Amino acid sequence: MTGIESGAAGFGQGGNALGRDNYLNHERGIKSWLLTRDHKRIGVMYLVVILSSFFLGGIFAELIRTKLLTPGNSALMKADTYNQMFTLHGAIMIFLFVIPGIPASLGNFVLPLMLGAKDVAFPRLNLASFYLWVGGALLALGSMVTGAVDTGWTFYTPYSTTTNTNVIMMVAGIFVLGFSSIFTGLNFVVTIHKLRPAGMTWFRMPLFLWGIYGTAIIQIMATPVLGITLLLLIAERALGIGIFDPALGGDPVLFQHFFWFYSHPAVYIMILPAMGVISELVSVFSRKHIFGYSFIAMSSIAIAVLSFLVWGHHMFVAGQSTLSSMIFSFLTFMVAIPSAVKVFNWLATMYKGSIWLATPMLYVLSFLFLFGIGGLTGLFLGALAVDVHLHDTYFVVAHFHYVMFGGTVIAFLGGLHYWWPKMFGRMYSEFWGRIGALLVFVGFNTTFFTQFVMGSHGAPRRSYHYQPQFEAYHRLSTIGAYILGVGFVVIAVYLIHSLLRGRPAPANPWGGATLEWQTSSPPPHDNFESTPAVGDPYDVEAWTWDGAVGGFVRRAPAGQPAGS
Amino acid sequence: MNLGRDFVDRLFTWAGVQAAGGFWMPEQGSTGAAAVDHLFSFILWVSAFFFLLIVTLMIVFVVRYRRRPGRMEAERGPAHNTPLEITWTVIPIAIVIGIFIWGFKVYLDVNTPPANSYEVLVTGQKWKWLFTYPNGHVDENLHVPVDTPIRLVMTSEDVIHGFYVPAFRLKRDVVPGRYVKVWFRAVNPGEYQIYCTQYCGTGHSDMWAKVIVHEPGGFERWLDEAGNFMKTMPPAQAGELLYRTRGCAQCHSVNGSGGTGPTWKGLFASHVPIEGGRVMVADEDYLRTCILDPTKNVPVGFQPVMPTFKGRLKDDEITAIIEYIKTLK
Numbered sequence: 001m002t003g004i005e006s007g008a009a010g011f012g013q014g015g016n017a018l019g020r021d022n023y024l025n026h027e028r029g030i031k032s033w034l035l036t037r038d039h040k041r042i043g044v045m046y047l048v049v050i051l052s053s054f055f056l057g058g059i060f061a062e063l064i065r066t067k068l069l070t071p072g073n074s075a076l077m078k079a080d081t082y083n084q085m086f087t088l089h090g091a092i093m094i095f096l097f098v099i100p101g102i103p104a105s106l107g108n109f110v111l112p113l114m115l116g117a118k119d120v121a122f123p124r125l126n127l128a129s130f131y132l133w134v135g136g137a138l139l140a141l142g143s144m145v146t147g148a149v150d151t152g153w154t155f156y157t158p159y160s161t162t163t164n165t166n167v168i169m170m171v172a173g174i175f176v177l178g179f180s181s182i183f184t185g186l187n188f189v190v191t192i193h194k195l196r197p198a199g200m201t202w203f204r205m206p207l208f209l210w211g212i213y214g215t216a217i218i219q220i221m222a223t224p225v226l227g228i229t230l231l232l233l234i235a236e237r238a239l240g241i242g243i244f245d246p247a248l249g250g251d252p253v254l255f256q257h258f259f260w261f262y263s264h265p266a267v268y269i270m271i272l273p274a275m276g277v278i279s280e281l282v283s284v285f286s287r288k289h290i291f292g293y294s295f296i297a298m299s300s301i302a303i304a305v306l307s308f309l310v311w312g313h314h315m316f317v318a319g320q321s322t323l324s325s326m327i328f329s330f331l332t333f334m335v336a337i338p339s340a341v342k343v344f345n346w347l348a349t350m351y352k353g354s355i356w357l358a359t360p361m362l363y364v365l366s367f368l369f370l371f372g373i374g375g376l377t378g379l380f381l382g383a384l385a386v387d388v389h390l391h392d393t394y395f396v397v398a399h400f401h402y403v404m405f406g407g408t409v410i411a412f413l414g415g416l417h418y419w420w421p422k423m424f425g426r427m428y429s430e431f432w433g434r435i436g437a438l439l440v441f442v443g444f445n446t447t448f449f450t451q452f453v454m455g456s457h458g459a460p461r462r463s464y465h466y467q468p469q470f471e472a473y474h475r476l477s478t479i480g481a482y483i484l485g486v487g488f489v490v491i492a493v494y495l496i497h498s499l500l501r502g503r504p505a506p507a508n509p510w511g512g513a514t515l516e517w518q519t520s521s522p523p524p525h526d527n528f529e530s531t532p533a534v535g536d537p538y539d540v541e542a543w544t545w546d547g548a549v550g551g552f553v554r555r556a557p558a559g560q561p562a563g564s
Numbered sequence: 565m566n567l568g569r570d571f572v573d574r575l576f577t578w579a580g581v582q583a584a585g586g587f588w589m590p591e592q593g594s595t596g597a598a599a600v601d602h603l604f605s606f607i608l609w610v611s612a613f614f615f616l617l618i619v620t621l622m623i624v625f626v627v628r629y630r631r632r633p634g635r636m637e638a639e640r641g642p643a644h645n646t647p648l649e650i651t652w653t654v655i656p657i658a659i660v661i662g663i664f665i666w667g668f669k670v671y672l673d674v675n676t677p678p679a680n681s682y683e684v685l686v687t688g689q690k691w692k693w694l695f696t697y698p699n700g701h702v703d704e705n706l707h708v709p710v711d712t713p714i715r716l717v718m719t720s721e722d723v724i725h726g727f728y729v730p731a732f733r734l735k736r737d738v739v740p741g742r743y744v745k746v747w748f749r750a751v752n753p754g755e756y757q758i759y760c761t762q763y764c765g766t767g768h769s770d771m772w773a774k775v776i777v778h779e780p781g782g783f784e785r786w787l788d789e790a791g792n793f794m795k796t797m798p799p800a801q802a803g804e805l806l807y808r809t810r811g812c813a814q815c816h817s818v819n820g821s822g823g824t825g826p827t828w829k830g831l832f833a834s835h836v837p838i839e840g841g842r843v844m845v846a847d848e849d850y851l852r853t854c855i856l857d858p859t860k861n862v863p864v865g866f867q868p869v870m871p872t873f874k875g876r877l878k879d880d881e882i883t884a885i886i887e888y889i890k891t892l893k
Contacts, residue, residue: 079766152763158740159723159764246741252724253739287631288638295649317726318737319744322675326668333660337653344652347621352639356631365622372618376611379660383607383667385600385674389733392726392761456588456604458730460761463769467757541638 015549016504017520018425026525037123038525042130043109044423047416049134050105053096058488060089065447065481068474071466079464083150084165086462090153095174096137098408099266102273103219104133104184106415107212109423111188113516113523114206116197116532121190129183132176140173152462154263157244157255161236168237171230178223178230181269185219188212199534203294206514206537210297211276214304218265218272222308226262229255253318260311268307270404272300274411275342278367281414282346284512285361286353289538292345299338306335316384317391325384332382339375343368358510359433363414366441370406374399377452395455398448405444413440413491420495421509425522426502432494439487446480506551511543517552581605593731593756593777594748596674600733603666610659674733677747681715682708688718688725688738691767693758694809701791702809705774706758708750709783715747726761729775737762750777794880803888806881815870818892825870826863832890837864851886 023040033041064085067074077085108126112119120126143149147166151159160167192213196205233255235241242248244255275296283290290296312320312328346368355361377399381387390396421427454473459466466474508517516523518532535542543552576582581601585591588608592598629635684706685696695706708714718727720740728735732748750756760771778786794802807813807828815824826836834846839862844850853860855877858870877885 079769083763083766083768150765156724156763162723163765246739252741286629286638287636288641289643291642292644292649294644295653317735318724319739319742322672325671329668330664333664334657336660337656340656341649341653343618345649347618347625348645348648350622350625350629352641353625353629354631354635354638355626355629357626365626368622369619372615376615379607379611379663380604382660383603383663385667385670385733386604386607387667388671388674388735389600389604389730391735392728453588457585457590458728458757458759460726460728460759460769462763465769538643545636 015507015520016425017522017524018504020520021524022425022520022522023525024424024522035127037119037127039108039112039120039123039126040423040523040527042126043105043107045130046100046108046133047105047423049137050097050101053092053137057089057092057097058485060085060092062481062485064089065478067464068466069478071468071471071474073465080150082464083152083462084148087149087152088144091140091149091170091174093404094153094266095140095177096133098270098404099181100133100177100184101270101408102277102412102415103188103212103215103269104129104180106277106412106419107188107273108184110419110516111191111209111212112195113422113519113527114209114514114537115191115195115200116515116528116534117191117195118526118528120187121194122187125183125187129180129187132180132183136173136176136178136180138173139176140170143167143169143173154259155230155233155255156259157233157236157250157252158246160233161245168234171233175227175230175234178227181219182223185216185223188216189220192216197531197534203297204534204536205297206276207279207290207293207296207300208273208276208514210300211272211274211279214300215269215272217304218269218307222262222265222269225258226266229258229262232258253315253320256315256318257311260314261308264311264314265304265307267400267403268303270408271339272303274367274408275300275339277411277415277418278346278364279342280512280514281360281364281418282349283538284418284510284540285356285358285364286350287356287511287540288349288353289536289540290345291348291351292341293538296342296345299341302338303335306331306338310335313382313387316387329382329384329387333379336375336378336382339371343372343375357434359428359430359437360414360418360510362434362437363410363417366437367407367410367414369441370402370410370444373449374402374406377402389458390455392461393455394451394459394461397461398451398455401444401448401451405448410440413437418510419516420498421505422516422521422523424499424502425505425520426498427505427509428498428502429494432490436487436491436494439483439490443480443482443484443487447477447484448480450477450480503550506549508543508552509550511540511545511552513537513539513543575609576602576605581608590730592733593729593752593754593775594734594750596670596748597731597733599670599673603663603670606666607663610663674748675746677715677745678713681713681747683715683717684708686716686718686727686738687721688727688760688764688771689721689811689814690723690765691760691771692808693727693760693771693773697787697791699787699791701787703790704809705776707776707778707783707786707790710750710753710777710780713747713749715745718744718746723764724762725764725771726759728759728761729756730759731756732775735761750775753777753779753782794884799884799887800891801888802881803884803886806877806885807888810873810877812885825866828889829892831892832886836861838862839864848886851889852882855882855885 023038067076067082143166146169149165149167149170150163192209232243236243242250244250244252279290279296310328310332312324313332316325381390450473454470459470505521507520514537515532519528542555544555546553581589581604583592589601687694695703718738720738725738727738734746734748736744736746754777756775758773758775760768817823817827818829820827820829831846836844836846838844844861856874858872859868862868
């Protein structure tokens with residue numbers, strides 16, 4: 001075999017670097033982390049805080065589901081506490097976890113590596129963005145102590161301007177988090193425009209970067225609208241300026257327009273990076289070139305553009321005009337198309353591949369199954385007459401969990417397992433990895449498929465009390481939530497265990513052809529010892545397993561440019 | 565022809581959509597429900613087809629092309645195929661446009677009330693529904709005659725509520741400061757659940773009421789009787805009904821707990837300290853003045869925020885309310 005050996009010079013420096021100088025041990029001490037401008041360390045810090053938020057939001061979810069075991073009053077919590085719990089669950093999961101999730105943690109770590117660059121375009125801005133996240137999170141969570149918000153994560157007026165909980169503090173926190181999001185987006189856009197290496201044209205860029213790029217555009221363009229809306233809400237609450245409250249001469253539905261003008265595109269902030277992750281994984285684990293690169297790339301951009309034009313489908317029953325509803329319904333159906341195209345392209349990538357059912361690939365299969373259901377149930381909600389019946393019921397709750405959890409969180413887990421060896425230089429237990437993926441899949445479907453049925457029978461969401469006819473569904477759903485919880489405990493345990501005891505990871509454990517696999521695991525402080533050669537990011541067939549290295553090595557002789 | 569109809573009916577049944585309620589949908593209580601359910605089943609079948617297509621292909625590919633000794637490499641194949649990709653872009657577009665048109669058509673049908681519908685005013689407030697009939701009667705449940713178009717004119721007194729009757733496939737947000745109108749025609753006598761679907765605070769999930777659909781002729785009888793409750797009920801009982809339906813309950817409790825206004829428990833014949841240093845006995849005359857001229861004798865510790873009920877309550881109604889307060893010891 002004539003490939004690149006671990007630690008050898010050339011374009012494919014590699015091997016395991018745990019015993020050598022790497023970004024984790026390049027500098028030591030807490031200060032070297034807190035003041036770092038290294039995108040990899042910032043990515044890891046984001047990973048820690050984002051997963052902590054996920055844990056907290058998950059605790060709230062389990063408490064909510066436990067209350068819902070019975071239809072009446074519960075010793076566990078009163079109605080007001082329940083209302084605060086589902087608000088916090090939603091706000092934490094959306095603003096602290098899913099929106100920043102993939103871009104800020106995995107994206108931060110991988111983006112410059114995929115470009116063969118040393119760092120993002122603005123490393124200081126990147127650190128500032130992290131601290132804005134921390135500040136915003138502290139403000140938002142601080143509201144838990146000073147009067148936990150009970151408005152739902154959507155803050156609909158005039159309820160949010162009249163309730164006596166600490167809406168201002170929560171909303172101010174989300175305002176700050178918005179700037180964190182804008183800074184990250186700006187940084188990524190500039191990085192992708194300016195730091196692509198020679199030879200990496202737009203259409204030779206990994207699809208994960210197309211996903212991140214589409215996301216960054218939405219972050220920059222939509223988040224300011226949320227910021228302004230939240231400021232207006234604060235102005236109304238604090239100063240009594242009548243904008244949304246009809247008692248002060250305002251229009252409550254105006255708030256919904258403003259809010260969803262951001263929050264619908266935000267759904268695509270959540271899903272586009274996830275689709276990018278799946279595009280990488282499906283090619284690598286099918287050992288085959290991605291099918292229909294340009295359709296996938298263009299569909300990311302189509303989704304980013306269309307995402308701005310569909311916010312009105314959140315208001316089909318809020319009293320907007322029939323004409324508006326008609327237009328929004330039509331555009332909503334159109335935004336489904338690029339997602340469908342991607343799914344077909346991923347399936348075509350698997351066709352005649354050599355499908356390797358490693359843990360990340362299990363998450364890809366899980367994603368196709370769950371996102372399939374999430375996307376198709378969107379057809380029910382896009383159709384005006386059917387939406388009227390299903391709006392604000394558990395059907396909607398199930399739908400968006402299938403998209404956000406079944407889509408984004410599953411892809412996040414897939415990406416985390418895929419890049420974990422690169423990030424920390426250790427392999428996790430493949431056996432437990434598969435068990436974890438299976439538990440999450442089973443637990444998730446048990447929890448949320450039940451809610452489709454309950455919702456189409458008319459069970460309203462956000463309800464502390466419910467009709468006895470729904471008790472059986474609620475019980476099943478709660479059992480699912482417990483299975484899901486066990487799945488996440490398993491994942492947390494083996495991942496932490498791998499940090500301490502895991503087998504040292506090779507440079508390229510999965511046979512990926514993107515540039516991050518051409519440096520050591522974990523990478524050195526400056527990412528690459530020498531400039532990696534840019535090739536076709538999906539030429540995975542050029543990499544072959546080498547038992548001596550314990551990872552993949554390139555077939556082509558060293559020094560020969562990678563072909564495409 | 566008959567066979568075709570039979571088959572379509574079976575498709576609905578398998579889709580869990582039946583007039584009496586099935587796996588997916590509740591019973592159909594209104595003329596609009598069946599139309600909505602037909603579209604629901606159509607989308608369900610389209611979704612099931614694509615879902616099974618995706619999952620079947622996925623499973624077949626995983627089984628056939630699983631990485632194993634002898635199959636460590638993928639087969640060589642094209643990295644794209646433009647005609648194929650255009651095909652799987654255009655077919656879904658055609659299908660969703662079909663669903664869109666169907667959905668919009670049914671939406672228009674169920675949103676256009678026929679002329680001369682019977683009108684009921686609906687008020688949402690934290691946390692109950694009130695229904696006002698043309699003769700001025702206010703009720704906590706929505707009574708309607710069967711097979712008659714009913715037009716609801718809805719508004720909210722505080723925050724946004726959502727008026728929802730699952731059996732009628734009918735839902736609309738009830739927004740303060742606006743009047744929203746919906747209509748329906750109930751097809752079977754019986755009771756149907758009403759929910760609030762727009763989150764509105766502590767009692768959101770208790771904002772339940774019933775639609776009571778009367779047999780032909782039954783509604784008129786009910787309305788006459790209900791509108792006459794002042795004559796048929798004992799005064800204290802009538803007073804309790806007025807307490808619940810005329811807005812007293814929003815500020816005055818009857819169990820001693822606090823509120824915007826004083827509790828009615830133990831109020832009658834008690835000594836009430838008045839702003840300005842006086843103390844008054846809460847007898848019939850005092851209570852009557854409080855209802856008609858609320859800012860005249862404001863008890864200590866309360867704001868003068870109660871609106872006058874002059875013209876809104878008749879004399880016999882005021883008497884009934886006072887009789888009710890007397891019973892709250």
